[in-house]
Amino acid sequence: MSRPNPLQWVWYAYGGKLPDRCAEWVLHDVTCRTWVLRQLARALMQLAPLCVVVLLLPGPLSIRVWATVLGLLVGLFYSVSAMVETAEHRAIKHGHAPGLARETRELYRDVRRETKWAARRRRER
Template sequence: MGAARPNPIQWLWYAVGGRLPARLNEWVLHDVTCPSWVWRHTARSTVVISPFTLACLLVPGPLWVRLGMMGLAVLVGYYFSFSYMVESCEHRAAKHGHAPGTAHGIRQAAREEAHAEANARARARYDARYRQDTPAHIAPDAETR
């Protein structure tokens, strides 16, 4: 990851769906693939959800109704944000010049690398238990084919 990062105004624009300058394309890919990509997505979602949530306070009516509206706005906003988190990050990366599927591929490769040793141990245990030599009375007969 290079030293190029967006300034706060650029980041706010990026958080609400804007496109950053081309020199920040690598930072965008890092943003949607780093180990903390879910937290970064949450921060971007919070920037989008907050104005709508705070606007609920301006609606006339009892405080409990306004607080209920705020709660529902947060609940629905985060629900849809997290439901489409992967797609949103893929679109964000594609919008900044990366091939579709690049972000998911990078995250998948990192996940596989992080869990390679544990997966190998689990595979060895599985093979030892279920992939032993097949008994002759169960093996398919070559002559019956």
């Protein structure tokens, strides 16, 4: 699995397509156990320049800080509300079949759940 370099990751965070050699990493990125946190990191990367601009505007500091906080909350809300569709779109953009990201996340979830139950059953014996 070939990971993107930091500049490529920034491009990817803003919706750009990575080289074909990173396609497997993209599927991992949108299906691993921490895929939600990764989505939030990409959203924060997208919101960061806007926050800096708002903080640099003239005016009372308290208004600029609150505007930044509220903007972050709204941006993160929309990011979370479209998280599944965004992950699916990223996977499709990098050559994976539609629905593969969702199916892979479900499979991983089922494997983790079964592993957890098997461990409990072993402890009960």
